[in-house]
Amino acid sequence: MAIIIDENTKAIVQGITGGQGRFHTKAMKDYGTNIVAGVTPGKGGNSVEDIPVYDSISEVPNDINASIIFVPAPFAKDAALEAIDFGLNPVVIITERIPIHDSIQIMKKAESKGIDVIGPNTPGIISPEKSKMGVMPSHVFSQGSVGLISRSGTLTYEIANNLSRAGLGQSTTVGLGGDPVVGLSFVDVLKKFDKDDQTKAVVLVGEIGGNAEETAAKFIKDSFSKPVVAYIAGRTAPPGKRMGHAGAIVSGGMGTADSKIAALGEGGVDVAELPSDVVRLLKEKM
Amino acid sequence: MAIIIDENTKAIVQGITGGQGRFHTKAMKDYGTNIVAGVTPGKGGNSVEDIPVYDSISEVPNDINASIIFVPAPFAKDAALEAIDFGLNPVVIITERIPIHDSIQIMKKAESKGIDVIGPNTPGIISPEKSKMGVMPSHVFSQGSVGLISRSGTLTYEIANNLSRAGLGQSTTVGLGGDPVVGLSFVDVLKKFDKDDQTKAVVLVGEIGGNAEETAAKFIKDSFSKPVVAYIAGRTAPPGKRMGHAGAIVSGGMGTADSKIAALGEGGVDVAELPSDVVRLLKEKM
C-alpha cells in the first residue's frame, strides 16, 4: 500500500511553465510519477517535457486525481481553489509565502469537500518507487515500512537518508509544510498510517511553533499502536523569532520544543536528541 | 388554511424598542398576532406592550417560529442573519433602504436554510383573522378566498379594500417588497397559493422594474390553474427614474409595464387598466 499517493496517482502540475515547475516536473516524471497535464493560465497549447499545458483544469481531457502547485504566492490561492473545486485529491502546495488568511480560505474549502491538502511551504509527498509529488531529492528515499511525517524539508531528507542507509525504507513520507496554517496535520497522517498495512512504525519530525506535536502526542497515547520515534528541532530557538519557517516561532510561551518533547514522552514516543539518533531509537522499538 | 402565517405563528419583533417597532407591535398584538418576544441588542430586560425584550434571539426562552424586523437599515442584515441562523420562518423585513449587496447576502443564507424571507421594504403579510406580521391597516382586509400578492404598499390596501367591500375576502395578502432584490417572488407565493385550499383565485399587483411579473406570467401559463387577475402600476413611468421604490425602475429597455402586461395577457391573466377594475375582472373569472 502506502498512503495518499501511489501508482494510481494521475497528477497535474499547476504552474508547470515556471522555473521551479519545469525543473520538478522533469524530476517527478523521471521518478515515475504519472504527470498527465500541466496548467498555467495563458500558456494553454504549449507543452513542458512533452506534457500538454492547459489554461484551466476543466480543459484537461484526461482522467486526473491529484495536483501539485508551484504557482507564485499571490496566485496560489486561486490555483488551490481551482484544484479543490475540481475535486483533485490530494492537492500538494509547494509554494512558499502564501498569506495566512489565504491559507485559511483554502483549508476551509478543502475541508468542506473532504480533500487532503499538503502544505503550503512543503517539500511534498513521496511513496518510494510508486509516486512522488514534491521537490525532495528522490535518491535519499527507499521503499519500506517506516512512515515519515515532518514539518521540515532538508532535515527530513537527512533523516530519510539515515533511515535508507540503515535499511529502513519508507512507506510514505509526508512533508506537512512549514507554515502556521497547513492542510494535513500530524494526526491526520497518523490516522492514515494506522490503516496502512505497509507502515510498521512512524517517525515524526517536528519543530517549534504551534501545538501540532502536542496534539499528535495525545492522539498517539490514546489511539495509535504502531511504534513512533520523534525528533524536534528548535530546542535552542529564542522566543518571538521566526526560525526560517513562518510557522517556527515560540510566542507567548507557546510552541516550545520542551513542551513538545514532554508531551511526546508522555505519549510513549521516544524523542531523539540528535537527528542521527532516530535510526537507533527506531531499531530498538521495531 | 392560508399561507405562510396563521394562528400557529409565534413571532418575535426585532427592533421592538424603536418608534416603528413599538407602534406596530401594539397594532399586531391588537389584531391578535401571537407576539412572544422582542429583540433589541442592549435593551434586554425591558418590555414593550408587556412583551419581554431580549438582547439576542438565543435568549428567548419561549417557543418561536417567525420574526418581523424593524431594525434600521445599517443593522438590518445582522438582524436578518440572526433570525435565519435561528431557523425562524418566515422572516419579514419591514426595513427600507437596505443596501442591495446586504440583501443578496441575506437571501443566499435564507435559501441555503430553506427559509422564506418577505421583503425588505414590504408592508408585510396578513392572513386575515389569523395573524398579521406587517404594518398594513388591518381594517381593509377581511377573510375569504382571494390570494393577494403585491410589490406595493398603499396600492395593495386600496385593492384589498375594494375586494373586501365587494365581499371578496382574502386568504393571505403578501407584500413582496419594493426593492430590486427581495425574498419571496410572485412565483414562490403562487406555488403556495396553488396548494392552499382556502385560496380560490389570485390577484397579482405588479409594477415596473425587473421581470418578476414576466416570470410569474410564464409560471401561470404553464402550471397554475386558479383564476388570476393583475394590475400593473407605472405604465407612464419614464425610463431611468426610480418611481419611489428602489426596484421600480425601467432600465436598458427592461422592466416596462407594457412588457409585463403583454406577458400576463399571454399567460391568460386579465390585466386591469384601473385599480378599481380588479374586482369586476375577478368576479367575471370566479
Added chain:
Amino acid sequence: MKLHEYKAKEIFSNYGIPVPSGILVKDPNELKEFKFPAVLKSQVLVGGRGKAGGIKFADNLDEAKEKIDELLKMEIKGLPVKLVLVEAKAEILKELYVGFVVDRTAKRNVLIMSSEGGVNIEEVAQRSPDKVVKFQIDPSEGLPTHKITNLAKKIGLKGKEMVSVVGVVNRLNKVFSDYDAELAEINPLAVTPEGLLGVDAKLLVDDNSLYRHKDLAKEFAKSEEFTDIEKRAKDAGLSYVELEGDIGVIGCGAGLVMASLDTLKLYGGAAANFLDVGGGATKENMRSALELVVQKEGVKSIFINIFGGITRCDEIAKGIVDFAPKTPISVRMMGTNEEEGKQILRDNGYSVSETIEESAKEAIELARGG
C-alpha cells in the same frame, strides 16, 4: 448614484485597472499641453452622449481648445456640459465588454463578458447570444479566478491577453463589491498595442449604501443627476421625480402614485411629477409636498390621491388647507379618518372626489382651464 466617467475611471485606476491618461477641464484654457491626437468627452450623467455630439476629437492644442469650448456650451438631454475629460486617443485593435450587475431574479451579482464591446451589451446579447457570457456569483463562494478564466476562453481570449482580462475582471469585481455598486462596467475594454485600456467606465453606486461611502454621499447631494426640485425633495425626505406634463401629482405610497399617473394618462392628461409623501404623512409633510409641486413651472392643476391606511385623511386635509395652493387642486380621499378629512376640505371650499377616476378627470379639466 451615477458617477461621472472621470470619477469612475479615477476609482478603477486606484484599483489597478488601466485607463487612458487624461485631464479634466472646465475651461478650454486649462489645457496647456497634451499628447495628441486626443478625445474630448463631455461629462454628463446621461446615456447616448456620443450620438448627441458630446464626444469630439482633436489633433492639436488649438483644435482641442476650440472644441472644448463648443462642448462646454452644449446641453445634452437637458443637462449643461460643465466638465470635459481630455484623453489620449488610443489605437484600438479590439473592443471587449466586462461588467458586473445585480441580477434581481437570481438575487445574485452577475459577471458579464463579451467579445463585442463598444456597443450596448443588451443588444449584443439579443443579436448574438453566443458572444456574451454570464456568471452568477454565489456570495459565500465569491468569484473564483478559474471561473473567470473559463469565461474569458469562451469569448475567444487566450494567452497573455486572456490573463490580463482576467486580472481586470478581478479588480473590477473588487470595485463593484467595495463600492456597493449596482453596475460596474468597462465598455469598451480596448485591446491596444500597449495592452488593455478601459476606454469608457460606468459605476452606479447603490443609493441605499451611501452611508457606507461618506465621500460619495457628499457629492450625491449636489449631483446633476437631479433637478433642483428633486434635490429639495430629497432634503425633505420625500420621493419625487420630475416629469413632463402639467398636472402635479401627490399621493401616499409609490404604487398608488404610479397608478395615479397611469390613470391621468388613460384619460388624456399628463403628470408634471411623481410625489410620494409616504405612509403616515403628517400635515407638515403634506405642506412640503405642495410647496415642491407648485415650484415647477407650468403646473396647471394638482391631483392629490390619498388612501388612508396608516396615513390619516384629516392630517392630509389640514396640510392642504394650511398651504392653500393657488394652483387648483383635485382631491381623492379614502380610508382612515376619511369623513373628518373631507369635512375639513369642504369647510374650506375644496371639493373632494370619491374615486381615483373622478378625481383624475377633474384634475385634467382643471389643467385645461376648466
Added chain:
Amino acid sequence: MKLHEYKAKEIFSNYGIPVPSGILVKDPNELKEFKFPAVLKSQVLVGGRGKAGGIKFADNLDEAKEKIDELLKMEIKGLPVKLVLVEAKAEILKELYVGFVVDRTAKRNVLIMSSEGGVNIEEVAQRSPDKVVKFQIDPSEGLPTHKITNLAKKIGLKGKEMVSVVGVVNRLNKVFSDYDAELAEINPLAVTPEGLLGVDAKLLVDDNSLYRHKDLAKEFAKSEEFTDIEKRAKDAGLSYVELEGDIGVIGCGAGLVMASLDTLKLYGGAAANFLDVGGGATKENMRSALELVVQKEGVKSIFINIFGGITRCDEIAKGIVDFAPKTPISVRMMGTNEEEGKQILRDNGYSVSETIEESAKEAIELARGG
C-alpha cells in the same frame, strides 16, 4: 510585521475604534501644550515595556518634557527608544480584552474576549478560564454580529456598553481582515465615563501578505524589529536570525539549521545566528551568507551544515573557497555531489567532517581558540 502602538492606534482610529487623543514626539520640545495628566509611552517593538520603565506619567508640561527626555535616553531590551507617544490619561472604570488571532490548529481566525483586560490574556485564560470566551470564525460565514453579542453577554456585558463593545469588535474584525493580520488586539479596552477607549493596541501583520500592503511593506524594510544584519539578509533573500552565542551557523533548510543550533548547545556551544541559505543554494548565495555571518561582532567560528538534496555540495564548497573567511570554519557536507564538494574544500586546505555531531564539536573547539 509588528506595528508600533501609535501606528496600530492610527489604523484602529481610521476604522472608527475610539483611542486616546495623543501626540507622537521624538524630542521633548515637540510637546507644546497638552491636556494633563498625560501618559508617556515609549514606542518600541518589544513586549514588557511597562515593567522595563518604558511608560511614565506626567501632571504638567515641565514634568512631561523631563520624563520624555528620560525615555528617549533609554534602551528597552536592547532597542533604543526613538519615539514617545504622549496620551491623555483616561479615567478607567473597567478594563476589557478584545482580540483576533489565527488559530493554527483549527485553521481559523478566532475572536477572543475577556472581562479581564490590561493583563496577559493567556494568563487569564489559564487562571480563570470562565472569564475568557473564544469564537472560531468560519471564513465562508464570517462573524455574525449576534454571535459577538452572545459572547459579550457571556463576559457579563449588557446594555449600551455591550452594544458599544460589539461595535468595536466588528470594526476590529475588519481591521484584522483588511490588514491580513496575525494578531489585532485591544488590551485593555477601557470603559471610561466617556465611553470605550482602546488604551493599548497591537497589530501584527502577516509578513507574507505585505505585497498587498505596499505602504506597510516600505516601513517593514526599515523596521527596528530587525538588526542591521537581519535587514541585509532580508535584502539578500536569506533567512537570518541574530542570536547571542559566538558560533556562526549556516545551513540549508530551516529544520536542519535549527537542528544544528540544538546540536551545538548539546555539546556546550552557542550559536551566534541562524542562517538558512535555502534549498538549491548557489556559490553566490553561499558567499552572501558568509559575508553576513562574519559581520557580527564576536563570531569566533563558523559551523556550516549542508545536506545536499537539491543543493549541490560542490556549489557550496566553491562559495566557501571563493569567500575564504578569516574566521575558522567547520564544514559538514553530505548528499548530492558530496565527493566533489569535499575535494574542493580539501584542495584548499579546509577539513570536512562526516557527521553533524563531529562538525559541531569542531566548531565549538575552534571558537574556544582550539
